[in-house]
Amino acid sequence: MKRTGHALRTLAATCLPILAALSCLLSAGAWAQEDSLAGQAPEQTPYTAPLDGRVRGQVRPELIAAGTVIDGKGNVLHNTRILLDKGRIVSVGPSLSAPPDAVVYDLSHATVLPGLIDVHVHITFNFGVTGRYNDTTETPEQRDLLYERSLWEMLMGGFTTVQSVGAPEDETLRDFVERGWIPGPRILTAREPIVGSPRVGSDDVLRAKTVLLQFEHADLVKIFASQSIRDGAGETLTLDQLRAICGEANRLGMRTLVHVYRGSVRNAALAGCTEVEHGTYATQDDLKLLAEKGTYFDPQVGLVIQNYLSHIPQFNGAGNLNAQGFEYMRQALSVNDKLFQDAIHTPGLKVVMGTDAVAGGHGRQVEEIIARIKLGQSPMDALLAATSLNAQSLRMDNEIGSIAPGLQADIVAVDGDPLTDPATLRNITFVMKGGVVYKDLISAAGSAH
């Protein structure tokens, strides 16, 4: 113990000045940036690469003839045509004619929706080639291909945009998808999260970490302000610490997404954070406060815990995924159902749709939508959450989340009517992202007529 204590003191003596210098440098950077931003409204993180939709080969206009369109804004249109060009929606109407060189997709027996959006996934959490989570035997090549598999599964499941919260590898995946080098949903990433702990550092260090994430091209800041639900869900960041991070992020124009349970929900709202995740054990007053502050709320009722519990042999033994952890999750199930029902009945509360999909859940994210409907949310509201409201929460509603002129041509289809039969969402039959078709089980290219 004595030796350990000595070692720690030595480490502290060596590292603290370095940390202080780093923090100081970063703060200087932050001030410099503040000067240059003086007088300007904060903007979203620079997401400089153009959104795709200009992938090679998409040079002809496209026309989708749709039986029914659920436009993502609350409208249902019948026998409608959607004209697309260069990866964007040009017009939507009943009697549009196709330009002579257009590719026509006959979806006249299908229901067409905007590409679905999931605001909370973990692309890099996979079952390895042995089928086990955290498979330490996999090669780097296998690992990289498993990431690509996750992206493919999500895209095939109807998700054309996902927000991945917590792995530096996401950045390469985001940029490769963006360039059209690998198929996948459009990705926004938090890179590495800021994780609350007793050794998390001063408020200045927290601000510096936030600035650093922007320098590293993160699209948002992910924060853990509570322990895992499998460790008891206790508070790990104080209100002041959350104020330091979310305040700094707001100043930089970055969004913040905070993993919270219990009283931390209230703290995240008071600290001006953009969105809170999970929220288990929050009170009705906490929900009212979220609504009052305009904080987006993303509870989960349909996929993440159910998926852990249905794959116990594969997860068991990885970190806190043990008997106690599974028990904590089981206890949270009914609490979360009630929380979700309270949330959708809290006036003004913006309940977004994020699944927290990990290994086993990629590509099955519609289960969250279906579960929400089972718990009493109207199918239209559940779909709005997964489309335009999610887009708004990402500050991308001018780009994605609805079927309207000017937006990205992100369009999916199902055979039936999800408003009367939500389970039809499990059978996504058509997926287009940025005007590029990745899945078409309906029209068979449609060019025969």
Ligand SMILES: [Zn+2]
């Ligand atoms: Zn998560």
